[in-house]
Amino acid sequence: MDRIPLAKPFWDEECEKAAIAALSSGRWVKGPQAKNFGEEFAKWCGAAAAVPCQSGSAALWAAMRLLGIGPGDEVIVPGMTFIATATSVSLVGATPIFADIEPDYWCICPDDVEAKITDKTKAVIGVHIFGQPFSSRLREICDKHGIALVEDAAQAHGASLNGIKAGAIGDIACFSFFPSKNMAVGGEGGMITTTRHDLAQRLTRLVDHGRNDQLESIELGTNLRMSEVSAAIGRIQLKHLENWTSVRRQNAITINHSTKTRPESEHAWHQLCILSDNPGELISKFNDAGIDARVHYPIPCNRHQVYSEHHQHENSLQVCDEIAHKLVAIPVHPSITMDDIQRINSVLSH
Numbered sequence: 218m219d220r221i222p223l224a225k226p227f228w229d230e231e232c233e234k235a236a237i238a239a240l241s242s243g244r245w246v247k248g249p250q251a252k253n254f255g256e257e258f259a260k261w262c263g264a265a266a267a268v269p270c271q272s273g274s275a276a277l278w279a280a281m282r283l284l285g286i287g288p289g290d291e292v293i294v295p296g297m298t299f300i301a302t303a304t305s306v307s308l309v310g311a312t313p314i315f316a317d318i319e320p321d322y323w324c325i326c327p328d329d330v331e332a333k334i335t336d337k338t339k340a341v342i343g344v345h346i347f348g349q350p351f352s353s354r355l356r357e358i359c360d361k362h363g364i365a366l367v368e369d370a371a372q373a374h375g376a377s378l379n380g381i382k383a384g385a386i387g388d389i390a391c392f393s394f395f396p397s398k399n400m401a402v403g404g405e406g407g408m409i410t411t412t413r414h415d416l417a418q419r420l421t422r423l424v425d426h427g428r429n430d431q432l433e434s435i436e437l438g439t440n441l442r443m444s445e446v447s448a449a450i451g452r453i454q455l456k457h458l459e460n461w462t463s464v465r466r467q468n469a470i471t472i473n474h475s476t477k478t479r480p481e482s483e484h485a486w487h488q489l490c491i492l493s494d495n496p497g498e499l500i501s502k503f504n505d506a507g508i509d510a511r512v513h514y515p516i517p518c519n520r521h522q523v524y525s526e527h528h529q530h531e532n533s534l535q536v537c538d539e540i541a542h543k544l545v546a547i548p549v550h551p552s553i554t555m556d557d558i559q560r561i562n563s564v565l566s567h
């Protein structure tokens with residue numbers, strides 16, 4: 218019996234041909250593939266502009282730079298997410314302020330965000346955690362307080378909120394193409410999108426040493442560019458994304474779970490996480506049945522050692538502390554078959 222993995226990167230002949238063609242062209246960087254990939258991605262999610270870059274983490278760092286965030290500034294982030302959401306803030310010298318998450322949808326809690334806004338707050342990074350869009354109240358809160366909203370959409374390609382796709386909800390959005398994500402590029406990769414026309418031109422500049430067309434560096438940037446071969450693979454994968462997202466949604470319907478989805482949204486089902494009072498036992502049951510399962514994310518970000526000096530290191534974010542170690546991710550990706558789903562369901566029913 219084959220093991221059912223938590224994620225399975227897609228690869229076919231078309232991806233292979235596109236990769237070889239990009240390599241054979243001799244144009245390995247700064248060519249048409251990356252340019253077209255950015256334009257196609259922006260069109261697909263409804264953003265004003267998009268630029269491919271080297272990773273989701275690079276995209277988050279770039280977002281902080283684009284918003285002019287630095288020392289003395291605060292950025293509110295959820296306590297439960299992949300650590301890069303928070304470290305992108307620290308890497309530009311600003312302070313991440315950790316907010317609790319919603320008990321039902323596990324995204325950043327709008328009430329806690331509003332309670333933590335100070336005159337130093339420059340932005341909120343909302344994470345569409347596991348593919349579940351964050352609350353639409355975040356946009357209202359950010360507008361009311363005149364601060365930027367950044368989407369960490371690393372797990373949310375294809376998600377939408379009130380009919381607006383992830384990538385076009387915030388001022389800036391950051392996607393990851395890490396191999397386990399809903400689409401990938403054959404290696405590391407990311408995408409930065411923006412809905413703001415005043416930032417559109419700066420996106421391209423920032424991933425290329427802050428240089429303008431005359432090759433003068435007019436702001437601080439570095440080389441975050443995506444290679445042509447990765448962009449060529451990404452362009453092929455983007456064409457499948459709509460279909461993959463529907464298959465993920467169908468799988469999530471067929472799998473027997475009670476994880477909630479936000480009413481006004483479309484979940485992208487990057488992960489199907491199940492809240493379990495006995496996560497260790499559940500994971501063992503899945504593993505014994507040849508199915509990969511694991512806890513996402515067991516340690517709230519403020520409690521990581523990297524934040525040992527942070528004033529919130531010992532603070533309890535009540536919901537994060539209560540459930541972060543109890544969320545068990547199980548396979549929901551588009552490569553699982555009906556037989557696989559039956560195996561998953563039989564573990565869930567015992």
Ligand SMILES: Cc1ncc(COP(=O)(O)O)c(C=O)c1O
Pocket residue numbers: 271272273274275298299301302344369371372392393394395406407
């Ligand atoms: C929520 C979240 N943010 C940021 C990242 C960082 O993306 P990358 O691994 O491409 O740097 C990830 C990827 O794991 C993620 O899941």
